[in-house]
Amino acid sequence: MNGRTYHSDSVTDGEYWGPNDDKQNEVLDIFHHAMTICLDGRLYDAPLPKNPENAIDLGTGTGLWAIDFANKFPNCNVMGTDISLIQPSWVPPNLRFEIDDYNKDWAYKSDFFDFLHLRWISGTVKDWYAFYKEAYRCCKPGGYIEHMDASGTALSDDDSLTNVHALGQWGPVWQEGGRKIGYEIDLHSTNLMQNAMKEAGFVNIVVKDYKVPISPWSKDKKMYEVGLYFYTAINQDLEGIVQFMFGKVLGWTAEEIAIYIATMKKEMNSKDIHPYFIYRVVYGQKPLDA
Template sequence: MTHPIQHDQRARGASHDDDAAAVPSEPLPRTPSCDLALDPGQHLNSTHNDTIQQHLLASHGYDLEVDSSSDRSHILRSPDNDTTDSDSAIGSSSANSVTTSLNSQVQDYRFEFGRRYHAFREDQYWLPNDEDEADRLDLQHHVWRMTLDGALYAAPLAPDIHRVLDIGTGSGIWAIEFAEEHPSSHVIGTDLSPIQPEWTPPNCQFWVDDAERDWDFGGTPFDFVHARMLILGMHDWRRFFEQAWQHLAPGGWVEVQDVCLPVRCDDDSVGPDDPLATWSHLVREAAGKGGIDTEAGTKFGGMLSEQGFINIKEECIKWAIGSWPRGKKQKQIGVWTLENLSQGLQGISLALFTRQLGWSREEVELFLVDVRKDINDRSKHYYWVMYNVFAQKPLEDQQAPSPDRISRSNSNSP
């Protein structure tokens, strides 16, 4: 089996004196007329045109360079150390509201391969919903916060934002932390599984719902719709953006962050048949058989533009898999991305490979032994391509621009 892996010479090993130094990079290309920031003195849905300031937003992208140093222990820390105090509040006993909406039918879980899977809308999502998976989702959340320099989102939201919707909330950690950081907001998190904690902030609640069915939230529009890492559960992204449009107030924002499979490499350290490269192509193949496009992130900007959104900003970000890159932030993200993938390999693979590719459980587990060895090989310079995209629904007196007005931060594009 042969699969193409992208190659260029940018990531060839070179000696660097400062293991933790930031990687120097050229400024990312921008289209300033489409970059924006909201004046915090104005309400999110203000009709004043001068609330949108035409200047550059912060960039979270960077190039990856190989670090040849062997002494890297001093920068490998828990992701909790690099986030805000609110990160530890999940499940806090100080919360005083039980707000999770449950139904006995959706708690009739299915157990397979020693893992627990959701029963509601079975076969719409391939990953488990047990405690191990919830822990992995929390770790993944912290990696995103490191990526966004401690923030929960990149869109220029007003500080007094009100109604917020988190689609595919998973463990609920993003919704809980957003509610704590924005006490004026009311946050609804939806998911196929009711695995979120019962004790939450009073302005946060969770609903069991299928994001691919018609949304019904009582008719009151949202100011912000957020979705993260839905790539293995979303079959129709155009419908998703259409529903986000329908449920956003004029001037409201939608933001999506997701991964693009297969994995990438920018040098010759990875061969096309290496285990992790092969695994990622198999995931793409199996997901495709189930109607899922694992490279949908490359099309988000175009879909948003077609729907009529404006002020579209796309950012392509690289997550190294392992401690191989130079630079403190890049290395920390790489270490915890490797841990996230290590914890998720079995859960991602078992249902997909057995149901879509016809593998036995034993074949999957044996194959994953080689994949785990491969991802822990520091000489392999694997990385994920992550897409962070947000856009605004126009005010009633605004019109959407042409598609070429999309702002792209794509110097790191694969």
Template sequence: MATNVPEAVANDLNPGPIEAEDAATSDWDEESIASSTQSLTESILDHIYQGGRRYHRKSKEQYFLPSDDTEQDRLDMIHEMHLELLNRRLTMTKLTEDPGNVLDCGCGTGIWALDFGNEHPGSQVVGLDLAPIQPGWTAPNVKFELDDLEKEWTYAPNHFNFIHSRHLAVSIKDWPKYLRQMYYHAAPGANIEVVEYNMDKMLCDDGTMPENSAYHTYTDALQSSLQKLGIDGGYHATDYKRMMQEAGFVDVNIYAFKIPIGIWTRNPKLKKIGFIFYHIATTGAEAHAYSLLTNVGGYSVENARKIIDDVVATFKRAKEHVYYMEYYITGRKPK
């Protein structure tokens, strides 16, 4: 395992501007964008199909992203992007030894939990999710459970030595309660790590994103729809930090990264990350917006499709040098 801390890490909220190439182009090979096929073995009754995507019935009214193979591929690509960002590390938390009991909240395909279990054979890792999209086979020290993180947790108090939570901003309605539950079930001295991103707007340092950008239309539509669900999509790293401190965690640190959308940047590392994110965003725009906008936001199917298609076309053109912020917020329960 590489243990070097990534050079791009900045323990503040303002890493420097990302430089664009002289002529950022959109030489994308559409053929290379992976397609996926549906498994024939899954019980069709567990799923709801809408707009060509498959959603898990258990997530209904709780989580609006699909759970089909396309989405599972996307979640695994996000994991790869984080590995690249952290120079192949799984966490920004400095662990001196294998933490005993580990919880991965909203584990998705289980890829982080499996990798963590592999790197820490002395740990017992639980991956918890609403939807059963984890592999049936698993390592001896990793298990998967199905539950709702917004309900009362059934674990013993003071149980976990490390709690990891990545990309649950579109899911958790009551963050203070969620963090209080983490605190209650964390052992004294345990570490927690919350990994989130800014959802309220895309960012741009060089004026290439116009006022009427499709990015703004897209993020505004997401925000207003999330609001109707009672989800605050406007949290930034400092909000998570404050809520973690209010829950009782100490030594709370923020590590902030800029993630370019597409390959418009000169910086080779960010270009690679932007390339991975391009693939993530190609299906991610629909994954985030289609069900949310049509089922919650009150958008017509045509309107939702247009918002999604416009934003995808915009990042494919790569003329707007747009990025978002990815935040790792680490903390510790006092001994």
């Protein structure tokens, strides 16, 4: 599509909005680094045991999180799954990547994984309640699931961002596109992550919100660095991020998309606008007596 490649199902059925080519994959790599800084070098927040045996990264993308996790726990069998084969071939010996679609039947063993991890997969799951129920089935009693995602709505604490700005319209436009293809984009306003996790049977659920600047405007050293990398990630391929949802799904013309992108980039470069996303981490545990 316009010189970009996508997973084949997304072209025919609208199942995934992101390209799977090298330019977009660099966005995922930079984003992983930004989130690692945001979490002060941590890969997760859940209180995992010192020696987990089996872990899975659902929607692994380029696989950087899974690689880092496998290196951290060399005795743990780690699996990363995705619908596109875009992961590197040189990986730790305890890690393997598999092609799989979590919207279809899960073939994993029951009571198997010590840790199920998912990050930035909003707009890819058809039925979140069914998803979490399958995750619960596959989770080992005492094991954990952790999900990190954003609502997509840009905010500012000083009212420097309004709904007149292109950045201010980002969330509503994406959410409308998600509704058109039947995928939930906003996982925050209805507390969907924690509600679906609780209904599936997980307990000891913890919710943490992290403020992620969209550009390097913050005077705080850490937040400035997070904003710098997040800004770099978005600017790396803003065209690839929006062209499927805005063009194919919502029917924007190429000219309209180009104008929107130019306006958004101008706003991200402005020192007068202080936008951020909230990335929410929700983790929960499967009861020991499950």
